[in-house]
Amino acid sequence: MDKQQEIELVTNCQHGDKKALDTLVRLLEKSVYNAAYRMLGNPDEAADVTQTTFLKVFENIGGFNPKFRLFSWTYRIALNESIDQLKRRERTKPLEHMPISDTDSPQETVALSQLSDEVQSTLMELKEEHRSVIVLRYFSDCSYEDIGRILQLPEKTVKSRLFSARQQLKNKLNQHGVYSS
Amino acid sequence: MTNDRAMQLVSAAVDGELDADEQAELEQLLESSAEAREFKQDLEQLDSLLGGLPELDPPEPLHDRIMAQAPSQAAQGKSSILSWLRLPPLGSGMRYALAGTGMRYALAATSGAIIAAIFLGSQSLIPATTDISDLVGTMAPNNAAVDANTLDSFAFHEGGLDSLIRLVRRDNNYLLDIQVEAAKPLDITVDMTGAGVHTDAIAQIDSKFELIAISNQTLQLRALGQQRLTILLRRVDDEVFPEDASISLEFSSDGKLLQRGELRPTW
Numbered sequence: 001m002d003k004q005q006e007i008e009l010v011t012n013c014q015h016g017d018k019k020a021l022d023t024l025v026r027l028l029e030k031s032v033y034n035a036a037y038r039m040l041g042n043p044d045e046a047a048d049v050t051q052t053t054f055l056k057v058f059e060n061i062g063g064f065n066p067k068f069r070l071f072s073w074t075y076r077i078a079l080n081e082s083i084d085q086l087k088r089r090e091r092t093k094p095l096e097h098m099p100i101s102d103t104d105s106p107q108e109t110v111a112l113s114q115l116s117d118e119v120q121s122t123l124m125e126l127k128e129e130h131r132s133v134i135v136l137r138y139f140s141d142c143s144y145e146d147i148g149r150i151l152q153l154p155e156k157t158v159k160s161r162l163f164s165a166r167q168q169l170k171n172k173l174n175q176h177g178v179y180s181s
Numbered sequence: 182m183t184n185d186r187a188m189q190l191v192s193a194a195v196d197g198e199l200d201a202d203e204q205a206e207l208e209q210l211l212e213s214s215a216e217a218r219e220f221k222q223d224l225e226q227l228d229s230l231l232g233g234l235p236e237l238d239p240p241e242p243l244h245d246r247i248m249a250q251a252p253s254q255a256a257q258g259k260s261s262i263l264s265w266l267r268l269p270p271l272g273s274g275m276r277y278a279l280a281g282t283g284m285r286y287a288l289a290a291t292s293g294a295i296i297a298a299i300f301l302g303s304q305s306l307i308p309a310t311t312d313i314s315d316l317v318g319t320m321a322p323n324n325a326a327v328d329a330n331t332l333d334s335f336a337f338h339e340g341g342l343d344s345l346i347r348l349v350r351r352d353n354n355y356l357l358d359i360q361v362e363a364a365k366p367l368d369i370t371v372d373m374t375g376a377g378v379h380t381d382a383i384a385q386i387d388s389k390f391e392l393i394a395i396s397n398q399t400l401q402l403r404a405l406g407q408q409r410l411t412i413l414l415r416r417v418d419d420e421v422f423p424e425d426a427s428i429s430l431e432f433s434s435d436g437k438l439l440q441r442g443e444l445r446p447t448w
Binding site for chain 1: 231244246
C-alpha cells in the first residue's frame, strides 16, 4: 500500500467506515501478532496484546495524523503493550524461560518448528530493549528509520543497539547450539 | 575484527542501510580484512536463520474479536475511551465488577470471586463493537418482537420495572442484549451454566448501572432508570450446544425475587 492509499484508508477509518477499519486490521494484524509473539514468547498473550493494540488504534485513530506512518504508530502501540504485559508478568511471577512447547495451544505448537522454539527461547533471554530492535528488524522487517520512529530513538542509537543485540543473540544462539559461527 | 566501526559497517551492510560513502568504506575493508569478511558471513547466516523462521498465523477468532471492538459509525464522532471492555481469559472465576458512584450494593455479595473492580463514576461508555445499531428497539416488552437474528427473548414487566433481554446472532457471534427501564433499582441475574456459551466481552454498556458483576457464565447487575448492556458471548470450545440449553434469568428488587424466566435458544 502506497502512502496515498494509506492516507485514504486512515481518513476513511476516521470517518467511521467499518470496511476501512477491517482493511486496516487485515493489513497489520498478522505482523502485529508476530511482533507481540516474538516479544512475549506466548501466543495467548500475543493475541491479547494484538487485540488491545487495535482497540487503542480504534480509540485514537481520530487524532492520528495521516502524514505519519500507520504501521509505525501501530507497532509502537504493540511494543509498548508487549512491554507492559511483560511487566505485569514480572509482577505476578518471576520471568522465566517459557518454551513455546509449554503452551496450552496445540494449534500454535504444531505450527512452530523446533528451530523457531529455540530461537524464541533465546530471544526471551535478551533484555527488552535488545529484543525490541531484533523483533522489529527481523520479524517486522523495519528499516533503521522505522525502528527509530517506533522506539523514538535516534537512528544512530538504533544502529548501535541493533549491533549489540545481534551480538548477544548470536552468542546465546551459539551457546544453545542453535547456530554456529 | 579491526574495530567497532568496522563491525557496525558490516552490520549496517547486512541490513542494507549503508549510504554510498559507507559502502565504499566497507568494500575497502572487506578487501583488506579476512576478519571482516568472516563477520559479514556470520551476520548473513544469522540474517538467514531469523529471516527463515515461519510467520505465525494469529488464532482464528482474533480478527473477529478485534473487529468486535470497532466503533460503530454512529459512535465514531464521540470522544473515545473505554469503548469496549474485553474480559480476561476463561477460568478466572468472577471476572469483573463494574460499579457506579452509588456503589451501595455490596461488592461483598460477590466478594471472594471478584478479581477486578472498575469504578466508572458517571462516565459514559461509547457503544461499540459489532454493529448493534439495529438492535435498538422499544422497551415495550413483547416476546413477539423476534426477528430472524433473535434466537430468543424474554420480557419482564412489573410495576414500573421493565426489562427486555434478547439473545441475538451476529455473524459468528452471539449477543446478549439487556435493556432496562426501572423506576427503582432492579436486580437481574443471568446464568448461562450449561448453555454452551460463555461471556467474552462487554459490547455496549451504560455506566449508570449501579453494579455489574460478570463471570464466565453468570452475570449480575443492578439497574436504575433507562439502561442497556450488551454482552458478546462465545461458544464454549468444541462444545456442541446442548439440545435443552437454556439461560436462566432472575429479576428482583429490594431483595425480593419478582420473577424467574429463561431464554431457550435454538442455536
